[in-house]
Amino acid sequence: MASATQPSESPSRARILETARREFADRGFDGARLAGIAREAGLSHPTLLYHFNSKADLYGSVIESAVLDWAAETEAAVSGALEGFDQVVSIIDAGFDFFATHADFARILRREALEGGERLDAAITDSLRPFLYRAVDFLEREMQAGRLRRHDPLELMQICYGAVFTFFSDSRFRARLLDSDPLSPDALTRHRNALTGLLEAALRPSSG
Amino acid sequence: MASATQPSESPSRARILETARREFADRGFDGARLAGIAREAGLSHPTLLYHFNSKADLYGSVIESAVLDWAAETEAAVSGALEGFDQVVSIIDAGFDFFATHADFARILRREALEGGERLDAAITDSLRPFLYRAVDFLEREMQAGRLRRHDPLELMQICYGAVFTFFSDSRFRARLLDSDPLSPDALTRHRNALTGLLEAALRPSSG
């Protein structure tokens, strides 16, 4: 979906990518303006179109770079070095860590999820679905082995993803609802601890 | 936010409202086209603007009607007729029931949440925040009384809201990811049971 015909990296190109990520997150694909993105990057909008062939191309590049990061940063979390509940925590933390450093991408991803994710087809097949199924397989195995109490593994993953993802994508809404800094380190660890605490109470077998 | 200068209800007006809800959910405020909404409702776009003064007015009317439904349908769930975990289930079920019958609105709401929810200010003050705090107060009380195991009540509500809300707002994404009917009665009860099961394991006190 994303082209790679342009020179792979230049200062302008990187700056455009950065401001585009923020604009697409703030306003969505339709709402974002090439002229606005270019202005924030210190360029005219035809110059932006010199670096990226079209708006769709720019958008695709934003997605692509974030999905590559996702694949790299979550690989360790599902590779299964740990056992039982410790590994569950590692998966949750991977999600928190990734979105904490890619907060804008969380909102772009949510917009895609709303519309069905057509533009994410490659990312789904290459990264997201494998990640999900590896996690589900792990949960299945550990429940079978008695290291985790039994719950529906696929639904469990969806509940966790929904909770973590919402924490980041809806941060501005939460700011308005609760009148507090929604992504402060404090708020983040509080939410992370609440989720892992809930999961521990539900998943860790009763014996010591 | 929404005007009431037009005749309160007419067949055309109702039809416009219905197709507008779907279009705004599918494409967002910027992506939706007045001409498209009008065509689907069997009218020309100036006629749409005869019934609603502007695109923003139409959007406001869509929001307004759904928020009124929300207030009416969730009132019972937090009024607190039940005790302990039974009441928790009642709150969860209220969320599932509302969104199951307002699936398009779930996606509109998520788009608002992404952008900070400026257009929901009245709804937040009148309905959403009171609902949240009544639920949090209830949880606090029940934990104090020992009828629920202790967790952070506010974070708990956010986890639940994130899970339920995501189930509906991201249904199309889930369809693509899992290649299954995302809002079938079966999928719905399965997710509902997984969530209440998880909560029961974490919240219900250990004694019988």
Added chain:
DNA sequence: ACCGGTCTACTGACTTGTCAGTAGGACCTA
């Protein structure tokens, strides 16, 4: 002399909102 990167100026497509005008029902009056 070339070329990568940038600009200004422009276009064509599209969108919201306006406006003048029409069809037809309801209501009144003689």
Added chain:
DNA sequence: TAGGTCCTACTGACAAGTCAGTAGACCGGT
């Protein structure tokens, strides 16, 4: 019951503005 007047619902044509994308010139470095 005929004719006049009003009102709601609706339309086609258009004004005004916005946007992505294009054309072509400029400029500095190699």
